[in-house]
Amino acid sequence: MVIQVGRRSTFDVISSVRKVVIPCDENSAGRDMRQLHPSQVGYICLSETPEGKSTGLVKHLAMAAIISPRSNTRSVAKYLLKCTLTPGPVEVLLDGMCIGTTSIPHSTIRTYLKRKHKYVSVMLSSPDGDIITVRTWSGRPMRPVYNINNGMPKDTPWKNLLKSGAVEYVDPTETSGLQIAPSLKDVVYGVHTHAEIHPSILFGFSASLIPFANHNQTARNIFAS
Known part of the structure; x- marks a missing residue:
């Protein structure tokens, strides 16, 4: 499969190389594969998908999501x-x-x-x-979350947060066993183990540029991204 890389802007290039394409016939009437599964939240952008037959079959990684390299x-x-x-x-x-x-x-x-x-x-x-x-294998989608068990994060460089354990990367399977609060303000000690960093990183790079996306209809965010 060949995917064309957009060159109109820096964000266009980044968005192009972070596509997630489902290898399925775009004329298929199946709906489940086009929808976003709850386990994909934080790993796949909530809004960024093309219109037409490819809706839901071409998705994009969320802003902070990465594909894991192989560990030692x-x-x-x-x-x-x-x-x-x-x-x-x-x-x-x-x-x-x-x-x-x-x-x-x-x-x-x-x-x-x-x-x-x-x-x-x-x-x-x-x-x-x-x-x-x-x-430890490579190819797993991962995203960063706050680990509140290692203390509340401070305003320090990103690499220091990772080194201290205040921020850690988790994959979807690991996420299913964690209690993640929507934000640090919503943390209930003894109940939550982790917290989301910021709601904006649930979007991809293109969708994150939409002004006041949280006040728009879902369909409007898809059109704008």
Whole structure:
């Protein structure tokens, strides 16, 4: 598939290279694939899609969303093997492969790995909390959120926020196990674990230029983007 890159402006170029194209016949009558799934919020722009037959089949990444690079699997595996030296009831999986069992709490493992490898996802993949899943492979959509467990973020450079753990990248699977507040003002300690950075980053680069988008009809935002 060949996608033409727009050259009218800097934002046009950025928007073109951040397209997400669903490989499906645009004449298909299916609606589900054209709609935005709740798990895609924060990763896919809420409004930016073309009109006509391609509506919903061509989407765009949200402003702060990235595609994860591959992390250092060897370093992650080395740490997880140390965790399994204290065996317990919790099974540890690394990229789908069982490493062993451990008694170390999930929160401890997650905090360490997130500090060392910012593009690693760590989650409890079992309702009973007896399986810890760690993913390091590339190609996962990720977005930044505030981690309120590491203290309230301060007005510091972005790289310092990532280094301190105040901001961390999460993927859709990991997000399903987190309690994310709409903003820092809405955080309820003991209930929420994370908070959204700002509502504007739920949009893509083109849609974020729409004045007062939160006061427009949804269809109007789609036309304007």
